[in-house]
Amino acid sequence: MKISRMRRYRRTENIRLTFADVGLTLHNLVYPLFILDRIGKARIPVDTMPGINQYSIEAVTEHVAELVNLGVKNYILFGVPSKKDKKGTGAWAKEGPVPQAIERLKDQFGTEITLYADVCLCEYTSHGHCGVLDANGNVLNDESLLPLSKAAVTYANAGADWVAPSNMMDFRVKSIRDALDDNGHKEVAILSYSAKFASNYYGPFRDAAGSAPSFGNRKSYQIDYRNSRQPLREIKNDEMQGADAVMVKPALPYLDIIAKAKERTYLPLYAYNVSGEYSLVKFGAKSGLFDERSIVMENLMAIKRAGADAIISYHVQDIARNNWLEETE
Ligand code: PBG
Numbered sequence: 001m002k003i004s005r006m007r008r009y010r011r012t013e014n015i016r017l018t019f020a021d022v023g024l025t026l027h028n029l030v031y032p033l034f035i036l037d038r039i040g041k042a043r044i045p046v047d048t049m050p051g052i053n054q055y056s057i058e059a060v061t062e063h064v065a066e067l068v069n070l071g072v073k074n075y076i077l078f079g080v081p082s083k084k085d086k087k088g089t090g091a092w093a094k095e096g097p098v099p100q101a102i103e104r105l106k107d108q109f110g111t112e113i114t115l116y117a118d119v120c121l122c123e124y125t126s127h128g129h130c131g132v133l134d135a136n137g138n139v140l141n142d143e144s145l146l147p148l149s150k151a152a153v154t155y156a157n158a159g160a161d162w163v164a165p166s167n168m169m170d171f172r173v174k175s176i177r178d179a180l181d182d183n184g185h186k187e188v189a190i191l192s193y194s195a196k197f198a199s200n201y202y203g204p205f206r207d208a209a210g211s212a213p214s215f216g217n218r219k220s221y222q223i224d225y226r227n228s229r230q231p232l233r234e235i236k237n238d239e240m241q242g243a244d245a246v247m248v249k250p251a252l253p254y255l256d257i258i259a260k261a262k263e264r265t266y267l268p269l270y271a272y273n274v275s276g277e278y279s280l281v282k283f284g285a286k287s288g289l290f291d292e293r294s295i296v297m298e299n300l301m302a303i304k305r306a307g308a309d310a311i312i313s314y315h316v317q318d319i320a321r322n323n324w325l326e327e328t329e
């Protein structure tokens, strides 16, 4: 047997490209937006996420207009409300920042863009948990389903193409599917954050969305990272409840889960390249540890290679503005 000279496949860039079996386009990427409920043009930088801002509706419309021109067509929206309460009633208020932004963006860009609305209570509750609490501060499951479903219907009414429940309450997908159907939204799809781990990588996001829990943590509802089978059961559960797509989150420390999920479901698989993954790269590149484009492309290709069909990432604006997807050596 002749031993293969593997380097023959790597001699020139053109040869290397011939055998690249993983690729990425802007259509595979989803860009997150943080929406303020302020009038006028407001843009507040998120210090822990260089390059990321919270935007008022007027300001986000301009931001999206620039990015749409560059080919960014997929957005996921998070609300940064000025008022919160115990029950998170702002989550389903139709005058809230997210439904208002959806209406405005759909008015302006129509079907050229696809809008995902994150469905959770943590941005809207005074305690910052993803569901409603009992008197002892436990996060109640079944009691959280109605408010979450009302939020999903509010975003669908505003024109969301997808709703994306990130709250990790059991049975959320079925409850939201039923509510959407009952309210005339059979065509609105559900992307479930099925395999969402209780992760330290969400820190910067909680600054961006103002959604850190005021006490305790999310370990009673998000998955323990020491377990590798529950994420797969979560995906199966959500599939049975009618999810149109499922997600693994975070992405880079969980590539094993992405790869396993890919083998076990035929639903589209999303991965969320979360805030902490983004900020590590941004601060690392700023310190001169590595070239930002190179590290971003390696990270995103790795997530794609593991099996993600689509990736939610804060890097999208840099990729689009600087043409990072163009082939170069
Ligand atoms: C809210 C939510 C979180 C993220 C998306 N939706 C944070 C959390 O669960 O605390 C994380 C996103 C990121 O870190 O980029 N349920």
Ligand code: ZN
Binding pocket: 120, 121, 122, 123, 129, 130, 166, 167
């Ligand atoms: Zn939440």
